[in-house]
Amino acid sequence: MTVPADDGRAPARPVSGAATTTADALPHALDAPEVARRLDGRRPAVFLDYDGVLTPIVPRPEDAIMTDGMREILHSLAARCPVCIVSGRDRGVVAELSGVDDLVIAGSHGFDIWDPQRGAIEHEASRGWEDLVAEVTERVRVAAADIEGTQVEPKHASVALHDRHVAPEERPRVAALVDEVLAEHPGELKVTPGKFVHEIQPKIDWNKGKAVDHLIGVLGLDHPGPDGRPTVPIYLGDDITDEDAFRALAQRETPGLGVLVIDPSDAAGRETAATAVLATVDEVGRFLDGLAR
Numbered sequence: 001m002t003v004p005a006d007d008g009r010a011p012a013r014p015v016s017g018a019a020t021t022t023a024d025a026l027p028h029a030l031d032a033p034e035v036a037r038r039l040d041g042r043r044p045a046v047f048l049d050y051d052g053v054l055t056p057i058v059p060r061p062e063d064a065i066m067t068d069g070m071r072e073i074l075h076s077l078a079a080r081c082p083v084c085i086v087s088g089r090d091r092g093v094v095a096e097l098s099g100v101d102d103l104v105i106a107g108s109h110g111f112d113i114w115d116p117q118r119g120a121i122e123h124e125a126s127r128g129w130e131d132l133v134a135e136v137t138e139r140v141r142v143a144a145a146d147i148e149g150t151q152v153e154p155k156h157a158s159v160a161l162h163d164r165h166v167a168p169e170e171r172p173r174v175a176a177l178v179d180e181v182l183a184e185h186p187g188e189l190k191v192t193p194g195k196f197v198h199e200i201q202p203k204i205d206w207n208k209g210k211a212v213d214h215l216i217g218v219l220g221l222d223h224p225g226p227d228g229r230p231t232v233p234i235y236l237g238d239d240i241t242d243e244d245a246f247r248a249l250a251q252r253e254t255p256g257l258g259v260l261v262i263d264p265s266d267a268a269g270r271e272t273a274a275t276a277v278l279a280t281v282d283e284v285g286r287f288l289d290g291l292a293r
């Protein structure tokens, strides 16, 4: 078991509680008998990460625009089963970049959940951290201005400090800034890892996994669907933060299905609680298209 460091930095590998393996040992979701077996006779409820799953990773966050084709696949799937997007981004940004405003979106790593039918979905971590996040966002914005190439993304319940365009030799300065900010707020903040991004969040026991479990309860997805078939939750994600959701599904009484989207060349080094893998956003489209039929 890897225990989180006490400085708020997330562990590099998933904390146990669900069995993990390296991604190169997992079957491919498009032809895995295990996936077919778990879906057989069941209605899927599909939870989807955004960046790296519904859109490829691109150099600038604002350019991750979902294709019309993926939007059609999502709508066709949503006509047959529940579909929710669960993103580290703000939900308004997800709606704008995806062009989707009629699905449940859990934004800000699941802190901010909106259902077009029910409105805001409240939970135990819905509020109480606003002043802290505003203060930290301003602190990071001012300090990062001195480090060329950084991009600060203010968000509803966190601030993302991107360093993709920072010279490699300057990146330790970005990490040092994050450490400084954490040290200024002992016990109040955590930083979750991402792809060339440090996500500084309130240190609250809430994450994508808790959000998915909460949604399953609120949306009644732990009961059979209208056609009487039992529901099986499926989560597709690519990041370390998505491991919380894979674990949450693996630990359910009737386990759900986690699908890790990962370039095969990175798979040997990635420990995961997922059940199967896909390699690209195109394969995600084919997998969802198959579920939609």
Ligand SMILES: O=P(O)(O)OC[C@H]1O[C@H](O[C@H]2O[C@H](CO)[C@@H](O)[C@H](O)[C@H]2O)[C@H](O)[C@@H](O)[C@@H]1O
Pocket (backbone or CB within 6 Å): 049, 050, 051, 052, 056, 057, 058, 059, 060, 061, 062, 064, 086, 087, 088, 089, 090, 153, 160, 162, 164, 194, 195, 196, 197, 199, 239
């Ligand atoms: O949970 P997600 O929906 O996967 O969001 C994770 C973060 O994605 C975005 O950053 C990442 O994707 C960008 C676009 O491809 C890329 O330029 C960046 O380097 C990546 O870190 C987003 O900007 C973050 O706010 C999300 O938390």
